[in-house]
Amino acid sequence: MNESLDDAGLVERFPYARIDHDSKHLYRGWLEKRLLINRCDDCHRFHHPPKPICPRCWCSSLTPTEVGGRGVIHLAMFLHQGPPAPGVDYAKAPHPVVAVELREQEGLRFTSTVVDCPLPEVRIGLAVELAWVDRFGAPFPVFRPAKSD
Ligand SMILES: [Zn+2]
Structure with missing residues (x-):
């Protein structure tokens, strides 16, 4: 993990995000184009x-764990207005804004947008995979239609 960058430096790389001690590992992962999701050391749920604690068993020992980024669209919205990007x-x-249910665990969802996909094809159930785009000079995780299973 990118530990050479201190917390202040990390915040500077993502001026649009609210980074705190719970989310800093997530954003450090982005800088290396890795999607790190907190996993409980006790019950192993993501x-x-x-x-700060596992919402299932309240254990405070959590490990940011890389996920593969494959999943299916669980929810899709189409914004006609929104923040500049x-x-x-x-x-x-x-x-398009989608909540993708990640393959690693039922109910584990990550929200972002979809690229390289005509709008009519953005729909619930579409298999997608992780991709990275540049947003304000730093990597930003998005999804695109999965090439193959
Ligand atoms: Zn737990």
Whole structure:
């Protein structure tokens, strides 16, 4: 993991994000294009977004653990307005936002957008995989249609 960057440096790399001690490992992972999800050392369940304790067994021993980034779209929304982001033009086309259920665990979902996919094909049940784009000078995790299973 990228531990050479101190917390202040990390915050500087993601000026648009609210980073705290619970989420800093998630963002450190992004800088290395790795999706790190907190996993409980006791019951071995993943949970996201990051919390200081396991929401299932209340254990406070958690390990940021890399996931493969494959899953299926669980929920899809199309934003016609929203916060400015590079490459997003709400006037031209709605911006897809999806909650992807990750393969690692039932109910484990990560929310982002979909790239390299025509809007009509963005739908619940679509198999997707993790991809990375640049957002404000730092890697940002997105999804694209899965190439193969
Ligand atoms: Zn637990």
